[in-house]
Amino acid sequence: GEDVEQSLFLSVREGDSSVINCTYTDSSSTYLYWYKQEPGAGLQLLTYIFSNMDMKQDQRLTVLLNKKDKHLSLRIADTQTGDSAIYFCAEKLEGGGNKLTFGTGTQLKVEL
């Protein structure tokens, strides 16, 4: 079955790196996504990775995918106060159209 899990909270100091982790159970994932949600707003697509890749870097963001362990992570370098938000990982399954299964979200708090 489909299940995507994330830890609920992460607190980091400004300037440090943040690593947000996600595990999933279904091995037929085709794409895995990271979305950011700021208070009162919708979900903003940050980045995504195709399931046959193991890493993707985009400016301060690095996505690592370990297919064997079904583990996805998002690293934010030089974390800023503007990065405080809820981060969702989501998977799209093979043959699932564009239906995404979301994790419960990780609330990132950046402290001065």
Add this chain to the structure above:
Amino acid sequence: NAGVTQTPKFQVLKTGQSMTLQCAQDMNHEYMSWYRQDPGMGLRLIHYSVGAGITDQGEVPNGYNVSRSTTEDFPLRLLSAAPSQTSVYFCASSLDINSPLHFGNGTRLTVT
């Protein structure tokens, strides 16, 4: 370019009332979908549409109806609101079933 527009932003209903949540996109996206977001549960898919005239059920469709008479609009109807439908509702669209989803800013619905 407005993207995905949802109205209203906030709504309070009494149990048994009906209402329609509006969603419009101006990106000529074929795929549109509705999710609900509840605390500790991530986002769950209610209904989706792969093109005008075509709709299908998602994970939690009970109590909701949709229609897709045009490419641009995908309204979500609650025929008889229940307190269990208190949630934040997000509409999302994508160019096709292989492209990333773009989300609206959400409608916060409270049913008393």
